[in-house]
Amino acid sequence: MAIKEPVYFNLSVTPNIFHSCLFQVPDPSKVAVSRPTILQHGQPSRVRLVEQGSLSYRIRFVNVAKILTKPDLSTWGCFETKHPPCSFAEINGQILDFRKKKNWGKDLPTDITDYIQQGANEVKVAVFEDQTERDASKESIAFCIEVLEVTSRTTIHKDCLTKQFIPIHDAKLKIRERIKPRQSKDDEDLVTVGSDTIALDIQCPISKTTLKVPVRGKHCSHIECFDLDSFLSSRPKYVGGVSIVDAWSCPICGSISDCRPQNLVTDGFIQETIRKIIADRGGQHNVDRVIVRSDGLWRVYNPDVDTNETKGKKKHEVIDLLDDD
């Protein structure tokens, strides 16, 4: 489960007044309202059954720098929930309880799914604090109502291999862009071998096995990928097996990037390179890295040869160079 989109944004909540927010839910059939049920041990409880496309809603406050423009969803998703010490909220007349410091000392968003109704929904919020202190602060209180969506593993796989797939040609262009500048701070992490080549791992950093579906976040600046299945399996989950909403950071570059399922992209070049290695050497190959030139030609990494190159010794002739076209 991941944030699908915000349905309401207020980037600067003025303290000490009530704010009224309206949002529409035209079709509540996909809204995953929890149902009363009797659990195995006989205790009554409420259980939320979800499936592909199930929606739920939540509200949360965060502190943001006093900025004028709305952040993109990836940036917003990385902000930590921080409910003001003194605040009030209700939805459709139902007063809400903010879950403060409930998760290892961190505030949690408040789920409002059970109070959603068809058509117009009204949320009222208020923050009570010293206006003078807020004016002097470098941060504003932002408030958002978000829709969360459940996406099945089958759908994620399908999307990553179709509409979220980067064709070989386009993937090569990204490699070329990545090799050329080498001037920004981000490039400090780039593994280079020779003047116009980079070394690319074809092992998943999570499973330490060869990538099957090589993916990364579409906003990631790196080319390196992780394996789709390993990534999905390693996501922390709620009881029942649904992935926790705010746990989609990139396993390579950390929380900088947003790797929610809809933001993953499959690198067609790396996928095809791995396919050729397996075709040439079989499933038991011991290749974990390839050397790629800016023109997209690649060869298998040779630790003896390539380590010497990086130490500035005599450059070895490039051998075993395979064109992927």
Ligand SMILES: [Zn+2]
């Ligand atoms: Zn990343």
